[in-house]
Amino acid sequence: MSDATVFSSPFAHTGNSVTYVMLQVCFALVPCTLFGLYLFGWPAIFLFVVTCAAAVFTELLCLYWLKQPWYRVLDGSALLTGWLIAITLPPWAPWWIGVVGAFFGVAVGKQLYGGIGQNIFNPAMLARTALLITFPVQLTSWVAPAPLGSELAPTLLQSLSITFASAPAPDALTGATALGHLKTALTLDHSASDVLANDFVWWKALLGMSAGSMGETSEVLVLLGAVFLMWRRIIRWEIPVSMLATLAVFSLIFQVADGENYAGVLFHLTSGGVLLGAFFIATDPITSPISRLAKLIFGAGCGLLVFVIRNWGGFPEAVAFSVLFMNSLTPLIDRYCRPRVYGRLPGGKPLPPLSSVDLAREVKRR
């Protein structure tokens, strides 16, 4: 059927639109982003602006190539992709990391599949993973927080050279993320409980005063955005809850069984991008399943994979890999988890016309 001209019912609408949805997600990201920008100073601000601009520009370029109307860029999806890439990058990464990531995310991750709604993988995570594999050094150079206005913070000029001339960060500031630190320590035969007791303060991790990607460090602010999204009914609870619950359950089991080698629940839930991933990335509607049961399965798969990769994988951080892997399973999960249709049994056969009570009465009458 061609895209039709006849206008059929309904003649009413909630007034919701794709642009509105995307902009609300961006809005939900504002608190944690602002905090990240404050925490990591001017280099982070430069990187953020460059990445978002590159994403929007790439979208415009693709629309021009594909001969689509330019105003499609206003749907906000490119901005959101760029935004998500920016806040999952190391905050002092050079500008070209952001540009390459944004180009890869929007052009390869989305437009090559046929544009919005057609991509199989989350574009932001695809871009981040591609960057991590291609530029491992830049993608794992973390800095300790140096809030704007603090003594350690670089000056504007220094910041410009950090972002645009790839100047190295001052040695005093470089350091590993909590996850990276633990991984290194474990390979050196330290026990997990010792490392955590010395170097990990859970409330600091929760507030976000730690090394990490630009927007993922403050768990509290991520949760604030998540609550907004759920209140606006843009995301549903199934994926994040099952993802976090699965991760929590497995980390608890392994911590109880072998505390020397496995970190606990609090560490896993407050470190790295797991909260950001659970609420903002795994819930991406385009690449996640549709029905509730499917969402629960999808979330559980993400949570399990995060746990597996963090503990036994080659990289300290696991959210991007897990989400991408589960994205690839989405069509399969969707296929086997359809909602039950009214008047039909779960398999699709019609319900029996008489209830058991009626049947009993019928039998009695004969």
Added chain:
Amino acid sequence: MLRGLLKLPQVRGGVHPVGHKDRSAALHILELPLPERLYLPLRQHAGADAIPVVKVGDKVLKGQMVAVAPSEISAPVHASSSGRVVDIAEIMAPHPSGLKSTAIIIDTDGEDRWIDTGVSGDPYDEEPLTLANRVANAGIVGMGGAIFPAAVKLKQGTRHEIKTVLVNGSECEPFLTCDDRLMREKAEEIVEGARLIRHILRAYKAVIAIEDNKPEAIAAMRAAAEPYGMVEVEAVPSMYPMGSAKQLIQEITGREVPAGARSTSVGVLVHNVGTVYAIHQALTYGRPLVSRIVTVAGGAINRPRNVNALVGTPVQHLIDACGGLNGDPAKLILGGPMMGVPLLSTQVPTIKGATGVLALAKHEVPRSEASPCIRCASCVEACPMGLLPLEMAARSRADDFEGADDYGLRDCILCGSCAYVCPSHIPLVQYFQYAKGEQDAKRTATKKMDYTVELSLAKQARIDAEKAAKAAEKAAKKAAKKKPVTATKPAETDEIKSPSEEESV
């Protein structure tokens, strides 16, 4: 009581569109001045068109049958006022295509004189089947918009064990308040109608279901139902599409109508309050269906209101009675905004199934440009039938109708909840209507094909039988030379018939 305590969410999905009901619900039903000319379309119901039984020039009285129902699933048409038949011609039908439809055109004489209905006595003394036939002769169809002949439902009901007569007063469409107003003003007649239907079906009880956003209607109906046992008034949550029979049955009885079955299979029969009122009028006074309450509303109407319109009154006449239009309406709709059909002209007549005439202002009509699906699953959440509208639409769009069927197209009730919430503004219902239409056409074609095959097989069989008979005759003749034997007759074969038209109903 128990249900009130537990308050389990019975119906899935659904949406909550803004009601816009206050203005028209506040005013009494307006009696319209007699229009000069009435246009009575012969197709105002599901099933076969009615056949005219009057000639041009005939004088008719109000309530006189002017077209008869040619088959069981059909309904007759009655003159809705006294006057003279001036023409039987094609007029523009109240249909989005603007297709023509045959109508009987009557010039009213201003007297509005009723025909002698000849009905007297207590309907409770009559046999159920007699009463059902009287409903059939009154031309009553489902007035909630489904326009299925009411008598067919009643007769089906007499063949099943019906426990509950469900009177549908939920009226979930935005803007529409005709049922609300009717329940407030004619509560006793509706309760009486429900009791009559209960009598016809020998049902256990009658339940009148009203959405809880109509407290006055609930109060009026409760007061009217009070004196009678087994007539209950139940408030149901306000939600679209609560007025759909399947959802209402689930809400009231907790049971689902099996796919492909009718509601009678779960012991329930659903009638709209307007239909029940019409049935009461037919059985008590012998009055056929010649008028109905129509909500005239929308931002472009000056004084939104419910009017009692004679069937066949031009829509323009209704709008004039409500103060006319303030500017050009962005959309003119017959019915509610969720399931109604767009009107191309205000000259089309009011029909039996017309619940409302809406003239929507520009800001009330959503923009129609669609963007790609982002698989947000809003439609899945909204679907009251538990379907996957986005998958159905994707497949319908690719003309993969089997795939669409597989994702639930057959179970789709076209309520429009999915399209209402879609952030991409995808015209989902339009895709489904298209796919359903194609599927119907395909099924009809398959049926025809099967029939043709059947016929050719029968023909072959007949030829074979004739040959065999001839051979047998020859053999018999040969044998007759020895001793006489009567030859066998060739096998009887079917005459070629055209497939009956009612099958698709």
